[in-house]
Amino acid sequence: xxxxxxxxxxxxxxxxxxxxxxxDIIFVITQGITKGKKEALFTSFGLGTGCIFHASLAAFGVAxxxxxxxxxxxxxxxxxxxxxxxxxxxxxxNAAKTDVSRTDGITEANKADKVLMEDKxxxxxxxxxxxxxxxxxxxxxxxxxxLPQFTPSNVRHAGLYMFVxxxxxxxxxxxVFCLVSVLxxxxxxxxxxxxxxxxxxxxxxAIILGILAILLLTxxx
Numbered sequence: 009x010x011x012x013x014x015x016x017x018x019x020x021x022x023x024x025x026x027x028x029x030x031x032d033i034i035f036v037i038t039q040g041i042t043k044g045k046k047e048a049l050f051t052s053f054g055l056g057t058g059c060i061f062h063a064s065l066a067a068f069g070v071a072x073x074x075x076x077x078x079x080x081x082x083x084x085x086x087x088x089x090x091x092x093x094x095x096x097x098x099x100x101x102n103a104a105k106t107d108v109s110r111t112d113g114i115t116e117a118n119k120a121d122k123v124l125m126e127d128k129x130x131x132x133x134x135x136x137x138x139x140x141x142x143x144x145x146x147x148x149x150x151x152x153x154x155l156p157q158f159t160p161s162n163v164r165h166a167g168l169y170m171f172v173x174x175x176x177x178x179x180x181x182x183x184v185f186c187l188v189s190v191l192x193x194x195x196x197x198x199x200x201x202x203x204x205x206x207x208x209x210x211x212x213x214a215i216i217l218g219i220l221a222i223l224l225l226t227x228x229x
Contacts, residue, residue: 011160015176018158022177026184031220035140036185038213039133040192041199042099042206047133048189054134056182058141059151063174066151067167081145085224088143092221095136100214146227151177 026033032055040048064070073080141147155170163169199206 014158018173019180022180023184026181033188034216036188037192038216040189041195042210042213043129044196045190045193047129048193049186050130050133051137052182052185052189054137055141055185056178058138059181060174060178061142062147062151063177064171065148066155067170067174084143084145085227089221089225091139091143092217092224096214096217096221099210099217102210144224
């Protein structure tokens with residue numbers, strides 16, 4: 009297989025993996041439905057940043073620590089599960105506070121406040137996506153197992169080659185997540201006019217986050 013064929017095969021595999029119903033894409037969908045397009049997009053950027061961090065660890069050998077050390081693996085796993093439980097709690101708690109915002113007769117001051125709130129939600133989305141990815145040791149081990157399969161045995165700088173593969177992974181997976189963010193946010197526009205339905209969707213999202221936390225908590229190396 010030539011280098012070009014190898015990269016094309018790798019890109020296809022990455023896109024298919026990004027589209028698979030895993031924790032990341034489920035989280036992006038729930039963010040798009042409950043929070044809207046902007047926060048979901050920045051959640052995708054946060055997840056992408058986490059991917060390149062894990063890929064870097066795998067490329068330069070640091071991820072071996074988590075593969076060989078059960079303590080390191082479990083510590084990161086427990087922090088990750090705790091964070092997901094926290095997000096589930098916050099989502100469930102905020103469900104009761106859901107209200108319909110109207111733009112009729114909006115003032116310039118209100119517009120400024122809205123922009124500030126959107127900027128804050130974007131930052132929150134990025135932080136949530138980043139932490140969710142960084143605190144999942146399974147992602148580190150995934151890259152440690154995945155990237156070497158597409159690294160030629162005769163390559164001169166294997167670590168650098170794997171790092172480039174990690175960059176490609178970040179770009180492609182983030183692009184997929186952004187597309188999913190936009191599509192799922194279309195439902196948010198429908199739900200925002202129905203506060204009762206939005207409350208139910210938020211509660212369901214909280215349950216999904218709780219399930220993801222339990223799955224991470226029960227994960228093994």
